[in-house]
Amino acid sequence: GAGVSQSPRYKVAKRGQDVALRCDPISGHVSLFWYQQALGQGPEFLTYFQNEAQLDKSGLPSDRFFAERPEGSVSTLKIQRTQQEDSAVYLCASSLGAGYTQYFGPGTRLTVL
């Protein structure tokens, strides 16, 4: 079956612009995660959904970052008033539930000029 997909794959934004990054998880996966991977570093946790409920948002770096999953499937990560330090690859992962393997999408590379 299809894996996790993310769109767009690449996004260039001017500083101050708002961006929206989309994640389509594997069908039937109830858990969905967002991670941020800065250049040369490992991914860092941003937020976690169980179905439509956002159970953990402790990794969101500021109130400019907002994530939603209104119907428990597709998720959107929104970044308002982008800053240069937001430049990174944003990874989405999904799993069947607690304790199951997380499957990652290809990521969205965000560059803020």
Added chain:
Amino acid sequence: AQSVTQLDSQVPVFEEAPVELRCNYSSSVSVYLFWYVQYPNQGLQLLLKYLSGSTLVKGINGFEAEFNKSQTSFHLRKPSVHISDTAEYFCAVSDKRYGNKLVFGAGTILRVKS
């Protein structure tokens, strides 16, 4: 909070030689351990995982890892590497007490030379 240390940022090795990529994690009573591989411009792919049971875990592409609780380590090994193994490898841990989020190390770039 959990943390993961990958002791080598880059490991160069010749084709068909053995390799070990080192990973240490901060101690916890209830951890799951993972190794992921990332090829250029691709997402993370699971190599292997330790949840419980046997401390020697076998994964895809001939890789294996050994969970050592006393040394809080989870080193990745392969007896004979191929050019195609050139990639970045990430060790990760999740703690049942803090949900299922993964905490990753900084990564080790494996460069296989002919």
